[in-house]
Amino acid sequence: MVNVILGGAGFIGSNLVRFLMACGEKVIVIDNLSNGSKDFLPKNFPGELFFEYDLSNPLSSELLEKLKLLHNSEELTIWHLAANSDIQKGTEDFAVDFHATLGTTLSALNLATRIKTHSLIFASSSAVYGDHGDRPLDENVTDLRPISNYGVMKLASELVIQNYSVVNPHIKIRIYRFPNVIGLPLTHGVLRDFHSKLKSKPQNLHVLGNGEQQKPFMHVDDLITNMITLNSTSALNEVFNLSSKDDGVRISEIAEIMIDNFSPTTKPVYQTTPQGWIGDIPKYSFDTNKSISHGAASILSSRKAVEKVVAQLKSLT
Amino acid sequence: MVNVILGGAGFIGSNLVRFLMACGEKVIVIDNLSNGSKDFLPKNFPGELFFEYDLSNPLSSELLEKLKLLHNSEELTIWHLAANSDIQKGTEDFAVDFHATLGTTLSALNLATRIKTHSLIFASSSAVYGDHGDRPLDENVTDLRPISNYGVMKLASELVIQNYSVVNPHIKIRIYRFPNVIGLPLTHGVLRDFHSKLKSKPQNLHVLGNGEQQKPFMHVDDLITNMITLNSTSALNEVFNLSSKDDGVRISEIAEIMIDNFSPTTKPVYQTTPQGWIGDIPKYSFDTNKSISHGAASILSSRKAVEKVVAQLKSLT
Numbered sequence: 001m002v003n004v005i006l007g008g009a010g011f012i013g014s015n016l017v018r019f020l021m022a023c024g025e026k027v028i029v030i031d032n033l034s035n036g037s038k039d040f041l042p043k044n045f046p047g048e049l050f051f052e053y054d055l056s057n058p059l060s061s062e063l064l065e066k067l068k069l070l071h072n073s074e075e076l077t078i079w080h081l082a083a084n085s086d087i088q089k090g091t092e093d094f095a096v097d098f099h100a101t102l103g104t105t106l107s108a109l110n111l112a113t114r115i116k117t118h119s120l121i122f123a124s125s126s127a128v129y130g131d132h133g134d135r136p137l138d139e140n141v142t143d144l145r146p147i148s149n150y151g152v153m154k155l156a157s158e159l160v161i162q163n164y165s166v167v168n169p170h171i172k173i174r175i176y177r178f179p180n181v182i183g184l185p186l187t188h189g190v191l192r193d194f195h196s197k198l199k200s201k202p203q204n205l206h207v208l209g210n211g212e213q214q215k216p217f218m219h220v221d222d223l224i225t226n227m228i229t230l231n232s233t234s235a236l237n238e239v240f241n242l243s244s245k246d247d248g249v250r251i252s253e254i255a256e257i258m259i260d261n262f263s264p265t266t267k268p269v270y271q272t273t274p275q276g277w278i279g280d281i282p283k284y285s286f287d288t289n290k291s292i293s294h295g296a297a298s299i300l301s302s303r304k305a306v307e308k309v310v311a312q313l314k315s316l317t
Numbered sequence: 318m319v320n321v322i323l324g325g326a327g328f329i330g331s332n333l334v335r336f337l338m339a340c341g342e343k344v345i346v347i348d349n350l351s352n353g354s355k356d357f358l359p360k361n362f363p364g365e366l367f368f369e370y371d372l373s374n375p376l377s378s379e380l381l382e383k384l385k386l387l388h389n390s391e392e393l394t395i396w397h398l399a400a401n402s403d404i405q406k407g408t409e410d411f412a413v414d415f416h417a418t419l420g421t422t423l424s425a426l427n428l429a430t431r432i433k434t435h436s437l438i439f440a441s442s443s444a445v446y447g448d449h450g451d452r453p454l455d456e457n458v459t460d461l462r463p464i465s466n467y468g469v470m471k472l473a474s475e476l477v478i479q480n481y482s483v484v485n486p487h488i489k490i491r492i493y494r495f496p497n498v499i500g501l502p503l504t505h506g507v508l509r510d511f512h513s514k515l516k517s518k519p520q521n522l523h524v525l526g527n528g529e530q531q532k533p534f535m536h537v538d539d540l541i542t543n544m545i546t547l548n549s550t551s552a553l554n555e556v557f558n559l560s561s562k563d564d565g566v567r568i569s570e571i572a573e574i575m576i577d578n579f580s581p582t583t584k585p586v587y588q589t590t591p592q593g594w595i596g597d598i599p600k601y602s603f604d605t606n607k608s609i610s611h612g613a614a615s616i617l618s619s620r621k622a623v624e625k626v627v628a629q630l631k632s633l634t
């Protein structure tokens with residue numbers, strides 16, 4: 001099996017590359033390096049298996065030819081992790097997620113059509129659900145009402161993949177709805193925001209929103225091991241929520257942890273709005289019973305995941 | 318008020334242009350002429366108010382400048398009717414609806430942002446609901462599960478427009494979910510299929526599906542008068558189903574009507590599949606109570622709408 005990782009030089013993608021290589025698997029990376037970097041890839045990653053390419057454009061026949069030569073008639077596992085990761089930017093400019101989050105899905109499906117594919121694994125998001133407050137969200141929730149364009153394009157990607165699966169039922173489909181995933185490298189998100197703001201040891205840490213936002217956080221190591229486990233279950237087409245099994249961590253709690261560790265004299269300053277930005281879901285709760293019942297391993301709590309990243313950051317300095 | 322009609326040279330668009338001009342309104346048309354034709358526009362339509370432009374591309378500054386000159390600081394009503402109309406083609410090639418059905422929505426929103434806009438009217442579709450069998454579908458149904466890529470891109474368009482409305486609450490939004498709309502010119506759909514097949518007076522009329530598909534049909538004249546009525550209600554943001562108030566007409570019934578009128582010796586031949594094609598919804602039923610309670614006028618039944626088109630076709634020959 002050959003693994004082709006779309007967005008493989010990004011935060012989650014590069015961690016997946018490291019994991020798969022450690023398992024001795026063959027890995028090809030396609031990435032436009034807009035959020036990712038070649039420096040995120042393992043030092044021993046073979047240069048000829050990396051392709052700098054913007055997958056929001058149609059696949060070029062040149063790229064397809066090169067991939068055909070590399071895969072040696074082995075079947076592909078396509079990991080579609082290519083997407084915009086800046087949800088706020090997508091609210092200001094709808095074109096961002098249209099191209100980077102949905103356009104890349106068309107390329108993933110075209111690749112699956114053009115080169116014999118065993119599995120297509122799609123990184124979807126909690127954002128497809130929209131704002132349901134405290135209600136625990138399981139995979140059978142039908143009222144999907146994303147309030148960010150990022151969430152809209154993730155939902156449209158899921159639906160297009162499901163329609164594709166009707167016509168191509170032999171390809172194994174996994175749709176994983178990610179929670180807030182954290183780890184190194186810090187490319188975006190609240191930990192990066194706080195970490196970069198605290199570098200200058202400021203008097204105040206300005207937090208987006210009132211700090212009461214509460215979300216599940218999952219360490220990228222747990223995310224990857226659980227995807228690997230759930231890929232191997234027999235069903236041909238499954239949707240799974242991936243998350244820590246708790247109600248999440250409050251943003252104010254994360255602010256305190258980060259301040260304690262990186263700038264103890266700084267004071268957090270909150271806004272009055274429950275949302276950190278337009279399109280932000282202040283609180284959500286994932287029901288992860290399905291993934292657990294299919295063998296997902298025990299994982300760090302949201303708070304422990306944050307603490308693990310903090311420890312990783314401290315070991316770097 | 319200036320009306321800008323995206324897709325104004327298509328089947329529904331050109332009928333809308335005719336109606337608005339008859340009411341003395343100023344109308345600008347933007348169309349790429351992929352499904353539409355300048356010949357569909359009224360003879361007295363001013364050439365300088367027509368722009369051939371593919372709205373699945375970003376708006377050019379040249380087009381924007383020309384529109385700014387024309388609108389004379391009057392506010393715009395944007396009618397977004399630009400879309401792929403060949404649902405089957407979009408199943409084979411996901412790129413079709415990605416560009417023509419969703420990409421055009423980005424252009425509509427960009428236009429609303431760049432030129433002061435009073436109203437944005439979006440032609441959505443019954444296809445956003447997916448396959449719910451006999452269940453009458455009202456606007457509060459939350460489990461929207463489109464099974465065609467056309468439906469996916471109409472749903473994504475609705476959601477992107479709703480997200481836009483959160484940031485731009487002063488723009489009046491109308492989302493109309495169209496049923497099967499029929500009338501002249503016959504550019505696509507079952508009536509055109511049967512009409513063109515019957516021209517040669519064949520022995521058999523080959524029908525897609527088993528003929529039991531049953532759908533509401535609405536005459537384009539009724540569709541337009543009801544949109545005009547519902548635009549003028551006071552609410553800033555509304556979603557309306559538009560349809561005849563009945564359970565629809567069976568495809569076999571339409572085949573019989575068309576045969577009787579255009580080739581009485583032809584025999585219909587059916588397939589065994591309930592769906593006419595992948596992504597086809599064999600049966601759906603629209604609950605139109607909301608639009609009626611907001612003033613939608615009485616309209617032709619589905620069968621009468623078909624008969625009206627047949628009469629129009631016969632008057633042409």
